[in-house]
Amino acid sequence: NAGVMQNPRHLVRRRGQEARLRCSPMKGHSHVYWYRQLPEEGLKFMVYLQKENIIDESGMPKERFSAEFPKEGPSILRIQQVVRGDSAAYFCASFPRSGESTDTQYFGPGTRLTVL
Amino acid sequence: KQEVTQIPAALSVPEGENLVLNCSFTDSAIYNLQWFRQDPGKGLTSLLLIQSSQREQTSGRLNASLDKSSGRSTLYIAASQPGDSATYLCAVRGSSNTGKLIFGQGTTLQVKP
Numbered sequence: 633n634a635g636v637m638q639n640p641r642h643l644v645r646r647r648g649q650e651a652r653l654r655c656s657p658m659k660g661h662s663h664v665y666w667y668r669q670l671p672e673e674g675l676k677f678m679v680y681l682q683k684e685n686i687i688d689e690s691g692m693p694k695e696r697f698s699a700e701f702p703k704e705g706p707s708i709l710r711i712q713q714v715v716r717g718d719s720a721a722y723f724c725a726s727f728p729r730s731g732e733s734t735d736t737q738y739f740g741p742g743t744r745l746t747v748l
Numbered sequence: 749k750q751e752v753t754q755i756p757a758a759l760s761v762p763e764g765e766n767l768v769l770n771c772s773f774t775d776s777a778i779y780n781l782q783w784f785r786q787d788p789g790k791g792l793t794s795l796l797l798i799q800s801s802q803r804e805q806t807s808g809r810l811n812a813s814l815d816k817s818s819g820r821s822t823l824y825i826a827a828s829q830p831g832d833s834a835t836y837l838c839a840v841r842g843s844s845n846t847g848k849l850i851f852g853q854g855t856t857l858q859v860k861p
Binding site: 636663665667673674675676677680687688691723725727735736737738739740741742744 | 792797847848850852853
């Protein structure tokens with residue numbers, strides 16, 4: 633998982649500010665997943681993206697959260713007007729391709745967001 | 749809706765013991781099941797991946813089994829070491845083609861020297 637890069641590793645925001653979390657997948661991977669780990673909870677799926685496409689956003693909160701994966705550059709998870717309940721670890725995972733049962737997702741080190 | 753449960757939530761054992769971590773899932777229509785390790789403040793490392801057609805996978809001191817019909821998987825760790833101390837997460841890739849993983853809440857293992 634050393635190949636998946638996330639930054640920043642730690643992010644502190646005040647309520648009402650915006651948070652931008654970046655994820656660079658492993659070289660050659662064009663699929664990215666975002667997961668959120670709330671304190672004392674397991675990881676929950678948020679969104680699945682291919683380059684320039686959102687494939688599945690069934691785990692995304694309806695408001696304030698958005699994600700993109702442009703043709704060039706990292707995937708971005710954006711949280712507008714953060715609230716204390718957004719404090720969590722956000723993990724990105726990259727995947728070589730879809731549809732293969734033997735493929736594993738490679739996880740980044742995560743971004744730990746703290747909302748004051 | 750797929751739900752994944754892991755028991756126990758925490759486990760403390762002396763070094764050298766063999767131990768078993770349990771994972772259960774409610775929908776048997778899965779593509780595969782994975783066991784991950786998570787160290788404090790770190791990301792996830794994949795330990796073992798069992799395809800839906802397989803019954804077990806082994807890697808070193810780790811052995812994972814899968815019983816799809818009963819919705820259960822176990823992770824067996826032989827001759828535990830202090831370096832095995834971590835949180836172990838079970839995740840299933842469900843029947844959707846998107847490949848998203850559904851995680852259990854994890855078992856936090858402490859191996860005492």
